Amino acid sequence: MTAVPHHTSYQGDPGYRYCPRCGGALVGKKLKEAEPDRLCCDQCGFVFYLDPKLAAGVVATVDDHLVLLRRAIEPAYGAWVFPGGFVDRGEHPEEAAVREAFEEANVRVRLDGMLGIYSHPPGSHVVLVVYHGVVVGGELAAMDESLEAGLFPPTELPWDELAFATTRQAVSDYVRRVGLEPPSDAVPMKPWGLFSP
Numbered sequence: 719m720t721a722v723p724h725h726t727s728y729q730g731d732p733g734y735r736y737c738p739r740c741g742g743a744l745v746g747k748k749l750k751e752a753e754p755d756r757l758c759c760d761q762c763g764f765v766f767y768l769d770p771k772l773a774a775g776v777v778a779t780v781d782d783h784l785v786l787l788r789r790a791i792e793p794a795y796g797a798w799v800f801p802g803g804f805v806d807r808g809e810h811p812e813e814a815a816v817r818e819a820f821e822e823a824n825v826r827v828r829l830d831g832m833l834g835i836y837s838h839p840p841g842s843h844v845v846l847v848v849y850h851g852v853v854v855g856g857e858l859a860a861m862d863e864s865l866e867a868g869l870f871p872p873t874e875l876p877w878d879e880l881a882f883a884t885t886r887q888a889v890s891d892y893v894r895r896v897g898l899e900p901p902s903d904a905v906p907m908k909p910w911g912l913f914s915p
């Protein structure tokens with residue numbers, strides 16, 4: 719198994735300089751030996767943890783065809799994704815996935831399992847939880863943030879036009895689940911994928 723680099727190297731610099739609570743200066747401090755430096759306020763002691771951003775999505779199907787949307791926003795304008803977006807504080811990822819499917823594709827989805835958790839490239843601040851779901855209502859349409867909505871059989875997916883590495887990984891996992899093999903060049907390396915094939 720490949721060694722997993724310590725996450726210290728991936729903290730990056732988000733450019734935050736002032737405390738959101740009191741306006742004091744944020745300075746990097748080592749709070750625990752084994753952990754990365756934290757942004758701490760030198761006035762009130764507030765610690766600004768650089769948490770991952772949690773997103774949720776759903777590979778939803780209608781008669782085994784996948785619901786995909788062509789993005790009308792950057793990044794990856796014009797590329798295809800499944801419905802998904804950031805989870806609001808207090809919202810369960812399942813609720814977020816169902817909400818996004820309705821907001822973006824105008825379909826009611828019943829989730830029936832989890833496909834996986836994706837974060838790519840290593841050090842990305844986004845962690846994406848992806849479910850599989852079945853469309854149980856609504857009328858498929860391109861809503862918010864989409865140019866076009868489409869239904870694709872798993873044998874005719876637009877692999878070269880999928881928006882993100884995480885999109886390709888999750889769609890690949892779905893395709894394998896239905897007994898097919900994704901094109902070999904479609905799937906980026908999964909450095910954290912302990913459970914990947």
Ligand SMILES: [Zn+2]
Pocket residue numbers: 737738739740741742759760761762763764
């Ligand atoms: Zn402060």
